[in-house]
Amino acid sequence: MDSPSPSSRARVLILCFSPLERDARVLRQIDTLSADFAVTTCGYGPPPRAGIEHVRLPDGLTAWKLDRPLVIARRFRRAYWKQESVVAAWKALQGREFDVILADDVETVPLALALRPKAGVHADLHEYSPRLKEDLLPWRLFVAPYIRWICRTAVAAATSVTTVSEGLAREYEREFGFRTDVLTNAAPYQDRRPAPVQSPVRMVHSGAAMPKRQLEVMIEAAMAVERDAPGSVVFDLYLTPNHPAYVQELRELAAGSAGAVRVLDPVPHADLPAALAAYDVGLFACPDTTFSLEHALPNKFFDYVQARLAIAISPSPEMVALLERHDLGVRSAQMSASSFADALRSLTPERIAHFKQSADRAARALSSEEEMPKLTAIVRRILEGAA
Structure with missing residues (x-):
């Protein structure tokens, strides 16, 4: 035949x-x-x-x-x-x-x-x-x-x-x-506009709870920013329980933030775009402990763009290339809590608003409809x- x-x-x-x-x-x-x-x-x-x-x-x-x-x-x-x-x-x-x-x-x-x-x-x-x-x-x-x-x-x-x-x-x-x-893992295009920057600034991370991803780096960075300027930020993590014991460790770490950091259950895939759009900044600090992690270009990067968020990342070359090409946010100098906290401190409300507008301009080009x-x-x- x-x-x-x-x-x-x-x-x-x-x-x-x-x-x-x-x-x-x-x-x-x-x-x-x-x-x-x-x-x-x-x-x-x-x-x-x-x-x-x-x-x-x-x-x-x-x-x-x-x-x-x-x-x-x-x-x-x-x-x-x-x-x-x-x-x-x-x-x-x-x-x-x-x-x-x-x-x-x-x-x-x-x-x-x-x-x-x-x-x-x-x-x-x-x-x-x-x-x-x-x-x-x-x-x-x-x-x-x-x-x-x-x-x-x-x-x-x-x-x-x-x-x-x-x-x-x-x-x-x-x-x-x-x-x-x-x-690429580009997400479907979302027809939305950037929301005004909130006070406190609302930051978010969504993804798998795996120890090799060192999610505690983002939590510790957010807690450091909150200590410096109480009431300035909140940080929510929506995590799939790939390693339940690790999720519990992260919840215990976040408990020291007096409510500024919360480890939450994952959002259903269909509801994720709307959930992310309620925030201002999408975070992903990714270690380079393996070649695949070093060259990661994950779903969440594109999800953040479609949610019209500013983006804060660690110095991962694949993400940095897109971040800088489209003027989407900031990167830390190193993969560490202190360096990531410095990057977050540089995000004034005016800069966040600017990066949200950049995400809006890039959303069509970085969508699955184009890819x-x-x-x-x-x-x-x-x-x-x-x-």
Whole structure:
């Protein structure tokens, strides 16, 4: 059977080992591709979008439950095909045919290739996976070689590849030789105007509660600013409880702020734009303890732009490039509480108002409506190449 022409409803599988209804990047892929193609999703949790066929993987499976003896013995192919998530997805997708498979992150790429879509596989790499947890010695010794095997043997065989920032794309090409285009985590455009700066200034951070992100740096910085000028700022963190014990540690730290800092439960994804728009400044201090963190260009940066907030960040090169190009806010000199506090102190109400206006001017250019058509074009190129 020939591959469909790009103008027909080609069948596209979006394959991801995550709860899709909570994965903002995958939700944008679904919304974008379903406008032009017959989309099926495969992953954890309930259907992420009404009207989209969904192949649900059994709850409770672990995507990275590797057979340790096999990995130590460098029997990577055997280790991959023993993973319970891979086995479950392989069984669930038997008998189905697709024209293109979009494989989200490295762990899905060998499976996508084995399913033999008619036109090809697009690999979307959310991180620089070979160095994702390079701060952990066991991970560097055992897991990293396995991921590099996937990159050499599977990702290199994909029809096309994208990742989230220029730094990650350059490193994939340098280490593995395949070309990697950039598809950022830009958020959908929000039709709103900058709100007046409030008193006290309201600051916000939203994201995952993971110790490696050192969220305490932002809390300590905000507390330092509040001590210097009582009543000048409030800081709310909306955190997903990836590590409940860490969330509790952060709440205990924030308790010393006399209410100026609050650690709150996460906001549902659909409600996040309105929640963020109630603030003045979006914060993200990101350590460079791994290559992926050093070159992070996360969802929240773009969420802050769409909320028309001023932005305060640590000196992360990918974020700094956009911040300075669009005049969106301030950066600290170092990744430390004292340096980040200095950056926050420089945010006068007048400067915050200026940066909010800059965010408004940049919101269209930094939206998913401008970014995601790249993905549609990629799928069309794959289909054209197989026609």
